[in-house]
Amino acid sequence: MAFIEFAFLHPGAHERFLEAARARGLTASWHEDAIGTGATIVRVQEEGLTPEIEDELEALALELDEEGQSWADAIGGDVRLSAVGIVVHLADGSQSLARVEPDMVRRILTVLSPEELGQFVAKIADAVENPDDSPLCKAFHEG
Numbered sequence: 001m002a003f004i005e006f007a008f009l010h011p012g013a014h015e016r017f018l019e020a021a022r023a024r025g026l027t028a029s030w031h032e033d034a035i036g037t038g039a040t041i042v043r044v045q046e047e048g049l050t051p052e053i054e055d056e057l058e059a060l061a062l063e064l065d066e067e068g069q070s071w072a073d074a075i076g077g078d079v080r081l082s083a084v085g086i087v088v089h090l091a092d093g094s095q096s097l098a099r100v101e102p103d104m105v106r107r108i109l110t111v112l113s114p115e116e117l118g119q120f121v122a123k124i125a126d127a128v129e130n131p132d133d134s135p136l137c138k139a140f141h142e143g
Contacts, residue, residue, distance in 0.1 A: 002046040004054070004087045005097060006061045007039040010068035014040040020060055024053050051115060058114040065102055086117070088125050 008014045014030050021028040021044050033039040044057065085097040086105070098121070108117060 002093065002095070003043045004046060004049070004095065005085065006042045006044070006057070007033065007085050008042065008061075008064060008068065009039050010064075013064040013068055014042050017042050017057070017060060017064060021057060024048075024056070026053070054118075055114045062105070062109065086121055088121055090125060091129050 006017060008017065018028050018030060021042070025048055027045040027047065028042055030040055030042045033041055086100055088096045088098050090096065105117075112120065
């Protein structure tokens with residue numbers, strides 16, 4: 001069964017996210033990050049996941065990330081939340097998690113909706129999986 005994953009670094013965030021996913025009728029579970037980052041990973045099964053619900057969950061994940069940064073700032077020192085994950089869906093049905101700097105994603109989301117960002121990532125994944133070296137102007141004239 002296919003799923004998407006979200007990573008949370010501050011205490012309690014994964015519980016709020018799990019509650020939100022389950023309130024939308026989705027099956028979700030969590031586990032500690034296997035590579036020792038201290039993150040908690042929430043896995044949401046795609047069955048029943050509509051684009052609208054996915055957008056809501058991504059927005060919640062970003063909100064929780066911002067709260068997490070406030071938490072990190074409050075405990076002092078140089079603690080910084082250093083990754084946001086963007087799920088890349090591949091043609092064979094598998095997924096890969098692209099770890100991205102949170103400030104970069106925040107800047108991108110000031111001009112693109114989560115859905116538009118997903119479409120952009122899907123275009124890049126398709127171009128990687130199906131290389132096309134034809135001239136760019138040819139694609140525009142034929143489309």
